[in-house]
Amino acid sequence: MKTHITYCLLSFCLLGCSGLNKPQTPPAKVKNIILVIGDGMGPQQVGLLLSYARQAPHSVITNRITAFDRMMDQGRLGISLTYTANTLVTDSAASATQLATGKFAGAEMLGLDVHGNVQENIIEKAKRMGKATGLVSDTRITHATPAAFAAHQTHRGQENSIPEDLLATEADVMFSGGLSYWLPQQANETNSSLYNELTQLTANKIDIKSSRNDDKNLLSLAKSKGYNLVFTKNELQQATGKTLGLFASSMMQNGMLEAQHRSDVNTAQPSLSDMSTQAIKILDHNPNGFFLMIEAGQIDTASHRNDTGLLLHEMLRINETLNAVLDWAATRDDTLVIVTADHETGGFGFSYSGENIPPPNHLSGTAFSDGTLFHPKYNFGKPDILDKLYTQKLSYHDIFAKFDELPKAQQTSLKLTEIVSLYSEFKITEAQATKILTTETNPFHIPDHPSLGEKRVPKIEVNGAFFVYQKENRENLLAQAVASSQQVVWATGTHTSTPVYVFVKGPEQSTQPFAKILHHTELGQLAIDLLQ
Ligand code: MG
Ligand code: ZN
Secondary structure, eight states: OHHHHHHHHHHHHHHHHHHHHSOOOOOOOOSEEEEEEETTOOHHHHHHHHHHHHHOTTOOSGGGOOHHHHHHSSOEEEEEEOOOSSOSSOOHHHHHHHHHHSSOOOTTOBSBOTTSOBOOOHHHHHHHTTOEEEEEEEEETTSHHHHHTTOOBSOTTOTTTHHHHHHHHTOSEEEEEOGGGTSOGGGGOTTSHHHHHHHHHTTTOSOOOOOOSSOOOHHHHHHHTTOEEEOSHHHHHHOOSSEEEEOSSSSOOOHHHHHHHTTOTTOOSOOHHHHHHHHHHHHTTOTTOEEEEEEETHHHHHHHTTOHHHHHHHHHHHHHHHHHHHHHHTTOSSEEEEEEESOEESOEEEOOBSSSOOOOBOOOSGGGTTOOOBOOOSBOOOTHHHHHHHTOOSOHHHHHHHHHHSOGGGOOHHHHHHHHHHHOSSOOOHHHHHHHHOEEEOTTOOTTOTTOOOSEEEOOOSSGGGOOOGGGHHHHHHHHHHHHHHTEEEOOSSEEOOOEEEEEESSHHHHGGGSSEEEHHHHHHHHHHHHO
């Protein structure tokens, strides 16, 4: 026993005391932090992009090298858990709050701890240090992820109050969608002078309507606080100084449409990459440095709807954006780039099946030289599925919007099979279409939820409780109908607790603490500490 204690003391001293004699390495500091959040981007979503880059016969990714590969070139990788203070699974509001404040939060709340106390976020801290700050998102600026970095609200749904919080926090640049939450109710009167004024102000490129329940004009307030207002891609590219850019009435266009319309001269919406590049250009003028949060927010939307083709395009959008960020950061030794997700969405993955098993085949190897055939037992999926996913031309959501536009009498199963065939390589049968269009009395009626409350909803047979956005359930059912031909499975219509990747690239010492198993509160606190 005595020997054991002596040994312990000795080993304690050997380990502990030798550390004391070492010169203390000064805590690493960085001038700039760019935090890129892929909303819903779990390891499997990153994996889809990596598989596409490496395995798709006609991959559009240059040299098959993704921005994530570039992050790992002298960068580091960590893993982070995303749970909230008191739940297994998180939503985007709590997760972004934990990243922004370094404190545990509760689901659906913004900028508050789990008890409801206001917590200072990294933007407020960076401003106190005299740094420039910015928020960029391809969703809308009042949506949970960007809002958690600048607002303090008891629920993420309070989008009428969030613009005033954003203006109180005063990030130097805010680029996203969501104009309707900044316009007074009167904007809905299409014959009013206000409506005409707003139409002109936005170069007739954005639908003018208000989502507010009061007469506050938050654009006027933004102007009085010194913000330049921009509404189109052209105006964005000219922007200098403190700028508020609102490029869509609500959510910005999805990654599929963004890619299709980018060379169209009439396209007024900038890409996520355009917004990020311009934000960096403006923020970099501050000699004290900057903090910028960039959100690729529609990876989450695609995953909620189990729309794998759209998901691939959303992953290509974050890839392009991150490439632009890395191009800028390449010549800098004072900037830390962090790429992570707030959670995984959908429980996505390629999977092998017992359908369409490849026939026995000849192999040239010596083990088969006697002429025996190789007999596959299962179907492990052909890489050309990746190319087919890429060619999808319309999101599932927009496919059903086309269907709903038809006169009621034409909304048949046969018509749905035709529309699906028009926009996707993965066909469905009439029987599958009938199943997709079958409704049942709403078994999970949740009052006060905007998209719920319908008396009859599309019928999800397995795990229906996890498909809570019932209006969109047809999209999840379409995903189930093409699952075996896409070799894809989706577990849920909501989020999972899957730990997410943390890619970091920057000065050597600054990236070291991230290379372990973290929780998002620790990740947020590390970022805060590095900036201070
Ligand atoms: Mg988000
Ligand atoms: Zn989500």
